[in-house]
Amino acid sequence: MYGTWRKELIPDVLNLLLGVGLFISPWLLGFSNERTPSWNAWASGLVIAALALAALTAFAEWEEWIALAVGVWVTLSPWFVKFSNSATAMPVHVVAGTLVALIAAVRIWYAHGGHTQATA
Template sequence: MSDMRFFRIHRPWEDWVGMLLGVLIMVSPWFPLQASDSVDVERSHLILNCFVIGMLVLGVAQLEYVALQRWEEVASIVLGLWLMASPFVLGYAGDQALQLWHIALGALVVVLGALQLWQDWNLSDQDLAKHPQ
């Protein structure tokens, strides 16, 4: 019973995990060891996408830490879903390692955002303003 109560309260470490995920997304184009010697110019759209999505996830997590609002959690979910879809939309699904990284990181962002949204769903605006920092 106490284990379930642990997940009912939005805790500051969740926002820190969101910030870490944003940083990991920004550097994710260089995670997998590339078998081919592809030039970064050929992958500029991929790098730009990762940088923008990573910065947005990092920024939203920082906003959640400072001033909690429900739209920030919804934005995190949308960003995570876009990261999961981006290998197919932007055409780098052939890179299996990077595709796996983006699906995993996107899923973590979605799960974290959904957990935080569930935790804060019934809170009033005054309760959200009292979010511990």
């Protein structure tokens, strides 16, 4: 039981790390002087980290749907809020957002019985 419980926490821990990483990326990667991508990274990173913490406390499917939406937003935000020409901020947002959305989508799929068990 402990192994299963622990394995189920991995996606939430990954999203927590992605949220924290996105939040600190403007300082770490040197685009904190670019207002739009920095604020987007800070706000989105906080939301992702908060959702991951909530999911670590108690899984709820709504958290995953919001994480999916935020992940899609982060992925597309360089074009929506016009910082796609930033050589540093754009790839950070696209990679982090895609990973968050992918993790959330897989969690939603599993919550709806998308995984199959092999039987012999």
